[in-house]
Structures are given as C-alpha cells and as structure tokens.
Amino acid sequence: MGYRVVIAGATGNVGREMLNILAERQFPVDEIAALASRKSLGTEVSFGDKTIKTQDLDTFDFEGWDIALFAIGASATKVYAPKAADAGCVVIDNSSLYRYEPDIPLIVPEVNPDAVEHYRNRMIIANPNCSTAQLVVALKPLHDRARIKRVVVSTYQSVSGAGKDGIDELWDQTKGMYVPGQEVEPSTFQKQIAFNVIPHIDVFMEDGSTKEEWKMVAETKKIVDPSIKLTTTCVRVPVFVGHSEAVNIEFEDFLDEDEARDILREAPGIMVIDKREDGGYATPIESVGEYATYISRIRQDSTLDNGLNLWCVSDNLRKGAALNAVQIAELLGNRILKKG
Numbered sequence: 001m002g003y004r005v006v007i008a009g010a011t012g013n014v015g016r017e018m019l020n021i022l023a024e025r026q027f028p029v030d031e032i033a034a035l036a037s038r039k040s041l042g043t044e045v046s047f048g049d050k051t052i053k054t055q056d057l058d059t060f061d062f063e064g065w066d067i068a069l070f071a072i073g074a075s076a077t078k079v080y081a082p083k084a085a086d087a088g089c090v091v092i093d094n095s096s097l098y099r100y101e102p103d104i105p106l107i108v109p110e111v112n113p114d115a116v117e118h119y120r121n122r123m124i125i126a127n128p129n130c131s132t133a134q135l136v137v138a139l140k141p142l143h144d145r146a147r148i149k150r151v152v153v154s155t156y157q158s159v160s161g162a163g164k165d166g167i168d169e170l171w172d173q174t175k176g177m178y179v180p181g182q183e184v185e186p187s188t189f190q191k192q193i194a195f196n197v198i199p200h201i202d203v204f205m206e207d208g209s210t211k212e213e214w215k216m217v218a219e220t221k222k223i224v225d226p227s228i229k230l231t232t233t234c235v236r237v238p239v240f241v242g243h244s245e246a247v248n249i250e251f252e253d254f255l256d257e258d259e260a261r262d263i264l265r266e267a268p269g270i271m272v273i274d275k276r277e278d279g280g281y282a283t284p285i286e287s288v289g290e291y292a293t294y295i296s297r298i299r300q301d302s303t304l305d306n307g308l309n310l311w312c313v314s315d316n317l318r319k320g321a322a323l324n325a326v327q328i329a330e331l332l333g334n335r336i337l338k339k340g
C-alpha cells in the first residue's frame with residue numbers, strides 16, 4: 001500500500017522534476033494528481049512510463065490525499081497550502097513563504113532529518129532555497145568535525161532558478177544576438193543575461209544585500225547552526241541548469257585539507273571530484289540530472305589560521321528543489337506516515 005500524492009505546479013521546472021524523481025526512486029505512490037493553473041488544464045505530464053493530465057489546483061479537493069509537493073511560488077502557495085493542510089494533507093513547500101516561520105520545519109534530510117517530527121505543528125514542511133540546500137550538505141559534516149565560525153560564499157546561479165521564464169529568456173536572447181531584428185530585451189532578469197553575469201537575485205534589502213543573499217544566511221542558521229556567520233554574494237550566470245558556489249570557511253579548530261576531503265567523501269549526498277589537474281573538478285553541466293552535490297577544489301586557505309576553500313556544484317532543480325522535497329516525503333513515509 002502506498003500514498004496518494006499531489007504535485008502542485010506539475011507543469012513547471014521543479015514540478016516536472018518532482019514527478020521524474022518520485023518515479024525514479026520508486027516512491028510508493030498509489031495515486032498521483034498533477035495540478036497547475038487553469039490555463040494548463042489537460043496538459044500532459046510524464047510520471048514514469050505513464051502520461052497524466054493536469055488538473056486545476058483552484059478546484060482540487062485535498063481531502064483523502066496524504067502528501068502534497070508544492071512548487072508554485074509564494075503568492076499562490078499562500079492561498080492553496082493552508083487548504084491542503086486543513087484537509088489533512090501534509091504540504092512540502094518549495095516557495096520561500098513558510099521557511100522562516102519558527103514552527104515550520106525547514107529540512108535538508110542529510111543535515112536535520114529529525115526536524116520532520118515538527119510537521120504536525122502546521123502540517124507544512126518547508127524546502128530551502130536552491131543555493132542553501134547544496135551549501136548545507138557540504139557544510140554540515142565539516143561543522144561536526146571542526147566547528148564553523150564564518151563562511152564567505154559567492155554563487156554562480158543558473159537561469160532555471162528563475163523558472164521556465166528564466167530558461168526561455170537565456171535561450172531567446174542568445175539566439176536573438178545572431179538574428180537581426182530578433183533581439184530580446186531583459187524581462188525576467190534585470191539586465192541582459194546572454195553572455196553576461198548579473199550580481200542581483202531577488203529584491204534589494206535595506207542593508208544593500210539582496211533577498212537571495214539574506215535567504216542563504218537565514219536558512220543556513222536555521223538548518224545547521226544559528227552560531228555560524230555567513231556572508232554571500234549571489235550572481236546569476238548564463239547557465240541553464242546547475243548552481244555553483246565558491247565557498248571559504250573559517251573553523252574554530254584546524255582542519256587539514258586531506259581530512260576535509262575524506263570527511264566529504266564519506267558524507268551523505270556528496271560526491272568529491274578533486275584532482276589537481278585539467279578538468280579534475282565538477283562543473284554545472286556534469287551535475288544536471290544527478291542527485292549528488294559535487295565538491296571540488298578543496299584546499300587550505302593560508303590567509304587564515306583555520307581556513308579552507310572549496311567549490312560546490314549541484315543540479316538546482318534536483319537537490320535545490322525537487323529531490324530534496326522527495327527526500328522529505330521519504331522521511332515522512334519512513335518515520336511517520338508508515339503504510340503497508
């Protein structure tokens with residue numbers, strides 16, 4: 001016996017990956033409903049070797065459904081997640097809406113799986129921002145060994161992090177550069193993204209940081225340890241899928257680069273690719289369609305007493321969103337909503 005599972009946002013980048021990953025990992029599904037906005041009513045999406053038709057989220061009745069994986073953005077989530085939760089269906093939400101509420105668990109299963117017990121507070125569990133998910137998978141095992149004091153992160157985030165529209169804009173703008181009269185003005189992004197990089201993701205905050213940067217700080221503290229100091233610069237780059245991060249870490253205790261490499265090799269969810277030779281490191285293209293967070297370029301930072309640098313790459317639609325959500329559903333299934 002399995003679960004009755006809902007995917008809200010099934011026509012989007014993350015929703016489609018959720019369907020793929022549920023099928024790939026053979027999540028015990030008895031029945032699945034694919035939901036999106038009314039304009040997508042009847043749109044076909046794939047679930048394993050089946051094709052299912054999309055239903056209208058607005059008229060869907062969540063009564064009797066066990067788990068709903070949401071990937072529809074914060075404003076629509078505000079309307080529909082409470083409806084699902086009130087009907088007794090546990091919501092695993094990808095938007096930022098609930099992440100910072102103290103009674104809502106924010107979970108990366110490799111890092112804080114025990115937080116799943118708190119799902120009962122509101123029947124809602126939050127999934128972190130894509131950049132945070134891969135970062136905390138890398139930080140946690142190192143923190144457990146040498147206590148992290150401070151982290152400096154620069155991100156290189158792919159356009160798929162901005163949804164279907166982000167992918168279309170990079171594609172159309174790149175083609176438009178070569179076809180006179182078909183130039184595409186920026187609309188999803190603030191400046192031209194083709195052949196460019198943009199140090200601006202989400203809105204500006206009062207202190208001059210962006211909301212994306214603030215999210216990484218707040219979420220790392222909530223998931224790993226509030227004592228960790230973090231400063232970030234988040235940058236959009238013309239890559240379709242796969243986020244990269246250059247990470248500098250200062251520890252309380254000394255941690256040798258070879259020991260760090262061994263710790264990361266053993267850690268869940270991580271694949272170390274770290275040869276000091278041409279091509280001996282991971283790039284975003286190699287992370288596409290994979291589950292792992294790839295760690296490369298692990299090396300001592302000689303400007304600090306206890307410092308390390310590393311490079312961290314992952315598929316933002318998978319570990320950064322859909323995979324993490326399915327892993328949370330697996331945790332719920334294994335620990336709490338046991339069936340069969």
Ligand SMILES: NC(=O)c1ccc[n+]([C@@H]2O[C@H](COP(=O)([O-])OP(=O)(O)OC[C@H]3O[C@@H](n4cnc5c(N)ncnc54)[C@H](OP(=O)(O)O)[C@@H]3O)[C@@H](O)[C@H]2O)c1
Nearest residue numbers: 009011012013014036037040071072073076161163164321
């Ligand atoms: N992309 C990432 O790397 C990433 C990572 C972490 C979290 N997230 C979060 O995941 C969510 C989805 O992102 P995405 O990249 O998949 O976006 P997307 O490709 O633009 O897809 C959005 C999905 O939401 C549906 N939707 C939007 N408004 C709706 C409404 N009012 N009612 C019903 N369905 C609605 C869309 O349906 P229609 O096709 O019918 O419009 C579509 O299925 C966002 O909250 C995003 O912040 C994304």
